[in-house]
Amino acid sequence: MRLQMLIPNFSAYTTKGPIKFYDWQGDSWVVLFSHPNDFTPVCTTELCQIALLKDQFIKRNVKLLAHSVNDLQSHFEWINDITSYCSGIVSEFPYPIIADPNRELAVALEMIDDEQKNDIEVAKTVRALYIIDPNHRLRLSMIYPESTGRSNHEILRVIDSLQLTDKNPYVVTPADWVPGDIVLISPHIDDTLVDRVFPRGIDRLEMPSGKGYIRTTTNY
Known part of the structure; x- marks a missing residue:
């Protein structure tokens, strides 16, 4: 899956009923994530933790959609285990899980x-995660091995960055950025435009090369 690819308008059966992806997505962002198998330890922790953070995703206008190659009955039985393990879930499991046997x-x-x-007896989904924008475009993908659980806080951080830079295309976010930190001026923005876009000014970092490409601001 390449960035900016159009996600197909697929149909699927889920633990919350059948969906047609575009209709279900509406004008929201989507985090679509797969797990290798139901009733496995790492996957149980992942689905638990992302459920506990559901309000953080809602605040960002993000819908959650899980996927694996198990059937619906397996998913329903596994949800009981997840909610038991994840004591913070006190009501209905908050997001659908796609069945794709x-x-x-x-x-x-x-x-x-x-x-x-092509081997239906062996193949299991990898730990893939796709962030999809309201135009159904793939904006970020993360592929983890079966042995390593994902960082949901990193997922939220990336969503914050994507939404910020969509809103303000003049900036990009540096390594380890979180909301409130300084941002960088996009390298595609010419210096002649910077003063007009950032009238309160920016900071420039002098580099040994003499090239003034590190430009920062907190005014975003």
Whole structure:
């Protein structure tokens, strides 16, 4: 899956009923994430933690959509385990899980190892995560191995960066940026435009090369 690819308007059965992706998405962002198998330890911790952060995603206009190659009955049984493990969930499990036992969507969205994609008896989804904007475009992908759980705080951080830079295309965010930190002026913005866009001024960092490409601001 390449960045800015258009996610297809797929149909799927989920633990919250059938969906047609574009209709279900509406004008929201989406975090679509796969897990290798139901009733597995790392996946249980992941789905628990992302459920506990649901209000943080709602605040950012983000919908959550999980996926694996298990069937609906398996998902429903596993949800009972997740909610038991995840004591902070005191009501209905907050987001749908797609059932994809034929692996059709997993293959279409490139969530399966290439060597296994045609072997229905062996293939399991990798730990893939896609951030999709309201125009159904893929804006970021994260692929983790089966042995390593994702950082949901990093997912939220990236969403904050994407939404900020969509709103203000003159800035980009540096390494380890979080909201409130300084931002960088995009390298595509010419100095002649900077003063007009940032009338309260910016800071320039002198570099040994003499090239003034590190430009920062807190006025965003």
